[in-house]
Amino acid sequence: MLSNVVAVVGDEIAAFELGVVAEVFGLDRTGQGLPGYDFAVCAVNPGRIPTSSGFAVMVDEGLERMRAADLVVVPSWTSRDVVPPPALVAALHEAMARGAKILSVCSGAFLLASARLLDGKRAATHWRYAPILARRYPDIEVDAEVLYVDEGAVMTSAGTAAAIDACLYIVRQEHGAEVANAIARRMVVPGHRHGGQAQFIETQLPESEVGNGLAELLEWAELRLSEPLSVKRMAAQAVMSERTFLRRFYTATGTTPHKWILEKRLALAEQLLETTDLPVDQVAQNCGFANGDSLRHHFARRRMISPGEYRRSFRGRLADGAAGGRALRNEMRTA
DNA sequence: CAGACTACCCGCCAAG
């Protein structure tokens, strides 16, 4: 039975992700007949820790607090490009060996991956980071389409709000659906959400306005940006004639399929340029551009800058890893 | 940069 829950943070806190964990496990609901948890937040370096949202949190506990935990949660991990502190990795291994369950949220999967806790396992992370995680750790089977993955001892969940689903899932396993649903009601969220995180990929218009069965197709296409996406193929996927598809597409998105895909591919290219050192030709391939020239052509035309310049200016502005992580997460939050 | 080729996509229009 999980009764002692510890959220562990690095040198920067993702406020929402930590907040979700604290809301589910840290709030005393025993007065309403719901289970109580001994909840704490601990830090690699205790003290005043800034959040990515402009305010700071006081964390008193250090890593030794993890020794009592039945469940260790990593709500996010700031420095995805930096080797994590050995003491933190050791504490995670110790917790795992002791039989504690470990849960990561969003970019927290990078910490677990770096600590080699995900080797040979399936894992989830925010959809924007999934390709990066998969590339960096070929041994991990990254699933970009689910809200969370339960591998028993280790559990990973997708971006931001998927933390709610993952935490409630844990409660449901321990205490049953009734308890989990009661907590969900208190939080005013659905007790159990179906579907993958793909449903949160930003679309041109609110989903309610993307009718005509186009919403599914947009999701489908967005997950396949690296593949050839002709009008013919998409129309077939949407089970429509090409002419009707074009009309409905324009009605739903306000743009044409070709322009929509181009914009999505450019956005993906920007992300890869910012967060990886892949050569431009490789970035182009991963984004569905025929070659580097094609990417450079469209990038220059729509962004008024070359891919190389874009990468240099981004890296120049955000030289240190922490600032880069903050910018990425802030950008993600607007998605 | 040029040229051939291909795909896109939008007006038009007949059919349901």
Add this chain to the structure above:
DNA sequence: TTCTTGGCGGGTAGTC
């Protein structure tokens, strides 16, 4: 009658 569908033509844009 009004609306939607879907085939066709061909100018334009993208690809090689």
